[in-house]
Amino acid sequence: MSPRQAAASPGPVDALLLPEFFKALSDPTRVRLVACMIKCGRACTVSEVADCCSVDFSVVSRHLAMLEQSGLLTAEKKGRSVHYAARHQHLSGMLRALADAIDACNPEDPSCCGGACGCGTDKT
């Protein structure tokens, strides 16, 4: 199919390829924070996370809020501190769904074009 046709036929790839999600991981500081939270494996306060980053405390606070807004973290207020935690399952689930959607569009993949993507069966 032509690029024009491809752009005109929405599929799972379009639904999963969200710029907002990837923008959250496009900044080195945020990536560092997210990686820290993922590996940590438990909920952390802003202060704790700021401890593993050289930027200002307020910057960390803003980044974490943004990461929660983007769906990468959960936030829970407990007393005067806020507990942030990585959404492991949500993240890996999204990534795998996107990987599946991409594979479904791969003409070199024998399982391609079985209806999972918007590309039809015409591989020209």
Add this chain to the structure above:
Amino acid sequence: MSPRQAAASPGPVDALLLPEFFKALSDPTRVRLVACMIKCGRACTVSEVADCCSVDFSVVSRHLAMLEQSGLLTAEKKGRSVHYAARHQHLSGMLRALADAIDACNPEDPSCCGGACGCGTDKT
């Protein structure tokens, strides 16, 4: 483990969570182009891809070059035109590897902390 410890112990998550990669997908125009190429399923020229986007031709050219640099597309010069194609397998492979690395750090996942992540076995 504490966020500080987590930050100090590199693992697969850090190796796969590359800001450069995600930055490539952080722009709506680029995402549109990438999605178009993925669904298209074949190599396309710059002119063809520009046809499915409302921005200037030069902008598309620059974006495609950047996407190739980031490893999302392949580029091949043929005569006076350049053929860009999505790296389906590479993309889905990277995404799945990251998903696996994230799951390996999930304390709620029974297969967590089997050595695949840098978090050790201490889940506190």
Add this chain to the structure above:
DNA sequence: GATATACTTGCATGATGACGCAAACAAACA
């Protein structure tokens, strides 16, 4: 060689965003 086609690059501009500092806010504690 001249012209057309396909693409890239230089440049100016406007928008977005990351950052640090200081002030504000909220909750616990004295």
Add this chain to the structure above:
DNA sequence: TGTTTGTTTGCGTCATCATGCAAGTATATC
């Protein structure tokens, strides 16, 4: 009530970047 602790928000600044236009390069065709 005043103070300390944990976090958010306002603001100014500097850097990055997406965009369009115009000019340049490269390859094919006449």
